Amino acid sequence: xxxxxxxxxxxxxxxxxxxxxxxxxxxxxxxxxxxxxxxxxxxxxxxxxxxxxxxxxxxxxxxxxxxxxxxxxxxxxxxxxxxxxxxxxxxxxxxxxxxxxxxxxxxxxxxxxxxxxxxxxxxxxxxxxxxxxxxxxxxxxxxxxxxxxxxxxxxxxxxxxxxxxxxxxxxxxxxxxxxxxxxxxxxxxxxxxxxxxxxxxxxxxxxxxxxxxxxxxxxxxxxxxxxxxxxxxxxxxxxxxxxx
Amino acid sequence: xxxxxxxxxxxxxxxxxxxxxxxxxxxxxxxxxxxxxxxxxxxxxxxxxxxxxxxxxxxxxxxxxxxxxxxxxxxxxxxxxxxxxxxxxxx
Numbered sequence: 001x002x003x004x005x006x007x008x009x010x011x012x013x014x015x016x017x018x019x020x021x022x023x024x025x026x027x028x029x030x031x032x033x034x035x036x037x038x039x040x041x042x043x044x045x046x047x048x049x050x051x052x053x054x055x056x057x058x059x060x061x062x063x064x065x066x067x068x069x070x071x072x073x074x075x076x077x078x079x080x081x082x083x084x085x086x087x088x089x090x091x092x093x094x095x096x097x098x099x100x101x102x103x104x105x106x107x108x109x110x111x112x113x114x115x116x117x118x119x120x121x122x123x124x125x126x127x128x129x130x131x132x133x134x135x136x137x138x139x140x141x142x143x144x145x146x147x148x149x150x151x152x153x154x155x156x157x158x159x160x161x162x163x164x165x166x167x168x169x170x171x172x173x174x175x176x177x178x179x180x181x182x183x184x185x186x187x188x189x190x191x192x193x194x195x196x197x198x199x200x201x202x203x204x205x206x207x208x209x210x211x212x213x214x215x216x217x218x219x220x221x222x223x224x225x226x227x228x229x230x231x232x233x234x235x236x237x238x239x240x241x242x243x244x
Numbered sequence: 245x246x247x248x249x250x251x252x253x254x255x256x257x258x259x260x261x262x263x264x265x266x267x268x269x270x271x272x273x274x275x276x277x278x279x280x281x282x283x284x285x286x287x288x289x290x291x292x293x294x295x296x297x298x299x300x301x302x303x304x305x306x307x308x309x310x311x312x313x314x315x316x317x318x319x320x321x322x323x324x325x326x327x328x329x330x331x332x333x334x335x
Contacts, residue, residue: 157317161324162321164292165289165324167296168291168325169288171291172287172288175287176284179284231281
């Protein structure tokens with residue numbers, strides 16, 4: 001079933017079946033691509049930071065550019081207080097970016113097109129940000145749910161709304177990344193299928209669409225990683241500088 | 245050049261750069277990124293509200309009522325979410 005556009009999202013086992021109790025923890029193609037992207041990040045950034053020459057090589061330039069990019073993003077959105085979390089946000093951004101970009105290679109598997117992957121990432125961020133908020137402000141962090149200047153009659157309703165709005169953060173964060181990646185890859189596959197079915201006579205139009213879509217998808221892959229990281233910064237900012 | 249002099253000059257240059265960055269009107273690097281953000285903001289709050297209502301309904305046995313209430317509370321929360329991120333975009 002090579003023509004099925006959803007076939008590309010199938011997770012299958014590579015190697016032997018490993019079971020931990022009742023949980024299946026076998027090595028799958030998803031885990032393979034996570035390992036590949038992590039290794040690629042480690043390799044590129046080790047190569048780029050090994051030799052600090054004044055006249056940078058291409059790899060060094062790439063590393064330094066991405067460093068300043070993320071560093072500027074953090075200081076713009078979360079202020080100087082968020083500097084200690086640079087390493088976390090940088091690795092998060094790079095991991096999502098590399099997973100998205102590796103998914104653009106034909107026949108590759110896009111890890112971030114599965115909601116479970118993005119949801120785990122997002123809920124990890126959510127839990128971490130909540131813990132940081134409580135550590136910095138103690139129980140005063142709960143003030144986030146009580147906006148100032150609200151009449152006492154409306155307060156219970158507002159608090160419930162605020163809590164739902166707070167809880168919806170990981171959901172919106174994960175759904176956005178997953179939906180964008182999955183929709184884009186499905187669309188590319190569908191247009192690719194049109195090229196085959198229309199043949200050499202009518203296939204040129206969907207082929208040109210496919211080319212344009214590939215460019216768009218590369219943009220989306222970068223943009224979604226960027227949005228993912230910048231929203232983490234915004235949530236971190238809420239936790240560090242409590243003002244509403 | 246003495247080291248101290250260099251240091252003060254570096255400090256001055258650094259503060260100049262940060263001042264310039266501060267006064268520059270902060271335009272987000274890509275408005276598409278922030279535009280993508282709005283779409284899921286509304287849906288996720290509705291989803292979370294409905295899930296909370298569903299769970300509470302199952303625990304208290306008040307089958308249709310809490311899910312209905314929390315659905316609408318979720319809608320309100322979603323609209324507030326969208327307003328907030330739109331406000332953030334304008335900043």
